[in-house]
Amino acid sequence: MLNRNAHSLRFLFSWIFLGVCFLLSFPIYSKEEGVKLEWRQIPDAGGYVVEIKDSRGKITREKTNGTQIQLELPPGTYEHRIGVLNRYGRVSVFSTWIPFEVILSQKPEILSAEKNKFLNKDLPDTFEIKGKHFTDATKVVLKDSKGNEVSIKSIEVKNSETILVTVDRKKPPEGAVSVRVENPRNKVAEKENYLFVAETESELAALESKEQKKQTSSAPFRFDYGAVARSAIVPGWGQYYQNKSNFRTFLFPALLLGAGAYVASEGNSYLNASHALSAARQNNVMYNYAFIHSGNPTFFTLAFYNYSQIAPKYSTAVADYNQLEIGIGVVGLFYILNLMDAGFFAGNKEVQVEGTQAPVTVSPLIRNLRDSNQSNAYSLGNSTGLFQRTEIGVQFAW
Incomplete structure (x- = not known):
């Protein structure tokens, strides 16, 4: 009798410990293989029953001998509870209903900023990042031109297309600032040169010109399939x-x-x-x-x-x-x-030439010219023929 009571107390204590682990609600991110629920093992448990209740109150049940289960759930709000089976296959105890949310994690998109050039004194404390597929779990990282991470005070996801980012004015960003937006399941979008920040107008123009030249020189070759x-x-x-x-x-x-x-x-x-x-x-x-x-x-x-x-x-x-x-x-x-x-x-392509502010249009040039300074007299008669000269090069237009 004493051993049976001790066993029951140990089983009850283990289940209370399990319930404490699930007291807080948490989001689960859906991807191709579905949603996974996982819990701690209960000693002497003969198996588990997982009950899922959707927002309409519909309940589905799944039995398993393991401590995790894979479910196919569309995005939405749910509640779940876990029951422990005894040696006879009956539920001994259920946990409380625990809410959770299934969120579809998609790769975010970042749109170019409407205004991306600022002097340090004019840089706002809070600015918007426009894009798509933002969620409450979206993370934002800003880095300056030296690769140092910019200090961010707060991030507020206004909606799925707007994030409000508040930077620390005591440590403002410098140079060309890049932005990285990350959703759960390693869904990442990055955009270089999202902001340009400098002390003076001349430094700002020089910084933008330098980055444009860098992008032009490092631009990969692209085969034009449409033109072909x-x-x-x-x-x-x-x-x-x-x-x-x-x-x-x-x-x-x-x-x-x-x-x-x-x-x-x-x-x-x-x-x-x-x-x-x-x-x-x-x-x-x-x-x-x-x-x-x-x-x-x-x-x-x-x-x-x-x-x-x-x-x-x-x-x-x-x-x-x-x-x-x-x-x-x-x-x-x-x-x-x-x-x-x-x-x-x-x-024609636009490139940045050192020493100029405006982009330069570069276009290939092929032309045929007559050289009037040279002539060839034929052996028969007095007729002459002018030499032809073909020039191949590049034409720059400002």
Whole structure:
């Protein structure tokens, strides 16, 4: 009798300890594999029953022998309690109902600040961070240009799209300030150069110029798939989409039209030469057949003459075929160059040049010039021809 009472007291004490662990409500963050509830093990427990009650009062039950359970719950507010099973599989005791909240943790987004340049004296104590998918559990970290974390006094999530951040005015940020927003389950968004803070206007302008130059120099190469797709359908369309010069826009269509016309001409010549060769061979067979059956020497003369024409006609057909192959290769080369120009060589870009305040527009330049200072006299006659000079470079425009 004494042992049984001691066992019951030990079991009751363990369950009271479990209930204390769940007195406070807490949020649970939902992700792809669902929601996990976990509790401490109760000695001599034969299993557990977990009851989940949603906001409408509907209760679902799950039995388990372990100390955790995985549930599929949509975001919302719930209550749960855990019952301990005895050796006969019956519930000996239930915990109290404990509220909890399921929150869907999504990757946050950060929008650019409406005003991001401040003098130290004008920096507000509290500023807004605009974005998406902010929750009460969202964390905010600010860092200055040296990588030091900025002291934050308070963070208030106004709604899912606005966070109010109050900084410590005794330790204001300096330089280019970056912001990092983190939701539970390691959902993170970062934005560099979110704020620029400096003592004077000149320092502020220099800081912004330095960061723009750094971004431009470290910008990764991007293959322009959209322009390539357009130029693959209509040569020159991708160049027009990239706002390139008229010369680059119409260059490849003109080259392809010219090469296509040449291919059409050589294709027609090859067909005519092939037909002429085929006709000569057929005539040769016909004249030889007529001479053998009639014995007329005229057919022999015609057959001999016709045979002598087969070789040059064959050479002509081969030459036309070779020219046709070259023309097709030129068309393919121009088409590939058209795609490469659209994909690898973008249009005008804005860069920051040291010593200037405004961005500089950089555009490729290809032009053909005549050099009037040099001339070439032909060996026949007194006519002269001017040298042509092609210049390839980069054009800067302020």
